[in-house]
Amino acid sequence: MRKIFVKTKNVKQMVSMLNRLRDRGEGIPGMGLIYGEPGLGKTYAITWWSAQNDAILIRSANLMSARWLLEEIVEELGEIPYNKYSDIFNQVVSQLLKTPKTIIVDEIDYLTIDSRAVETLRDIHDKTDVPIVLVGMATANKRLQRHKHLYDRLLEIIKFEPFCKQDINEIIDQLSEITFTDCAKKLLFSKTNRFRQIVKTITKAEQLAKANGIKEIDEITLKEVLTDGSIDDETDNFRNEVA
Ligand SMILES: Nc1ncnc2c1ncn2[C@@H]1O[C@H](COP(=O)(O)OP(=O)(O)O)[C@@H](O)[C@H]1O
Ligand SMILES: [Mg+2]
Structure with a gap:
């Protein structure tokens, strides 16, 4: 990344x-x-x-x-x-x-x-x-x-505010070393709106692509990445501490 x-x-x-x-x-x-x-x-x-x-x-x-x-x-x-x-x-x-x-x-x-x-x-x-x-x-x-x-x-x-579609596209285009298809970008937009999760997803996608010689992340590959348990919703201990 x-x-x-x-x-x-x-x-x-x-x-x-x-x-x-x-x-x-x-x-x-x-x-x-x-x-x-x-x-x-x-x-x-x-x-x-x-x-x-x-x-x-x-x-x-x-x-x-x-x-x-x-x-x-x-x-x-x-x-x-x-x-x-x-x-x-x-x-x-x-x-x-x-x-x-x-x-x-x-x-x-x-x-x-x-x-x-x-x-x-x-x-x-x-x-x-x-x-x-x-x-x-x-x-x-x-x-x-x-x-x-x-x-x-x-x-x-x-x-x-949570990211708009254009934000997500720009984040992926600028941070990811592997191309995401438009459908994959759309899917990521529907699944997450936090930087941390996007960064984790891109890292995982890059690793998967490297390991399997994939040139582009499409919707199906992204679904595989997203079902990986390590990309959970944000759990924030801080939120509990000050609640
Ligand atoms: N503008 C940005 N450009 C690139 N990466 C970012 C940017 N903002 C956040 N990130 C990534 O997202 C992570 C989480 O962001 P952070 O600033 O800690 O969020 P918040 O303070 O709103 O909880 C950062 O550690 C960084 O990896
Ligand atoms: Mg902070």
């Missing part, structure tokens, strides 16, 4: 959103939310954009406190965190005022359990004006509505 970053419809929407937040005028709140079902490529897309735009990317974790979050941000800024909470907060603020950077926080669902961490992000935004983008699961939008002061600052909210 080719290692290519595919610019799906979701990705294009996300890029415009992040660029708009970064380039917005003064005095306009600049927080954003990206949410959607697991496996649609959110983490991959923000990782790609962060690397291109020198953004700070934080992955939240279960039981992450406000202090822990601040320490992660300080480390991403290339500094050693001070000891006192208020000092670390000021350290983050002064660094970001000097060199503004977009902060993206993945798996925000963990932080919605303890409101202090979420409020810390809001405070950083208010003091520095840097864009802060939260990324989470399908339920993140609802969960964040509980944090009214933060929710009011969300200028842009986008949902990663």
Whole structure:
């Protein structure tokens, strides 16, 4: 399989959103939310954009406190965190005022359990004006509505949608080293709409083709690949952890 970053419809929407937040005028709140079902490529897309735009990317974790979050941000800024909470907060603020950077926080669902961490992000935004983008699961939008002061600052909210037919075609054409027939593409579209499953299916199809000298994946061959038990629906432990 080719290692290519595919610019799906979701990705294009996300890029415009992040660029708009970064380039917005003064005095306009600049927080954003990206949410959607697991496996649609959110983490991959923000990782790609962060690397291109020198953004700070934080992955939240279960039981992450406000202090822990601040320490992660300080480390991403290339500094050693001070000891006192208020000092670390000021350290983050002064660094970001000097060199503004977009902060993206993945798996925000963990932080919605303890409101202090979420409020810390809001405070950083208010003091520095840097864009802060939260990324989470399908339920993140609802969960964040509980944090009214933060929710009011969300200028842009986008949902990663399941792939359309064109997305699936582009993903297969760009990632697969073996050609899929149109019927096979159609079948894959009807069976899955998650990146992870598509990636697994392409890998299996490539292996099968190699082992059997097949030049093209047609519907029948794809059915064989899809009935392989290892390409299951996404099971997401994370979903259970934060439920
Ligand atoms: N734009 C993309 N181009 C190529 N592969 C991708 C892309 N987005 C996701 N993937 C593949 O799908 C997998 C799952 O995506 P991920 O970003 O973890 O989904 P999410 O964060 O929405 O659960 C990635 O590990 C990667 O292999
Ligand atoms: Mg993710």
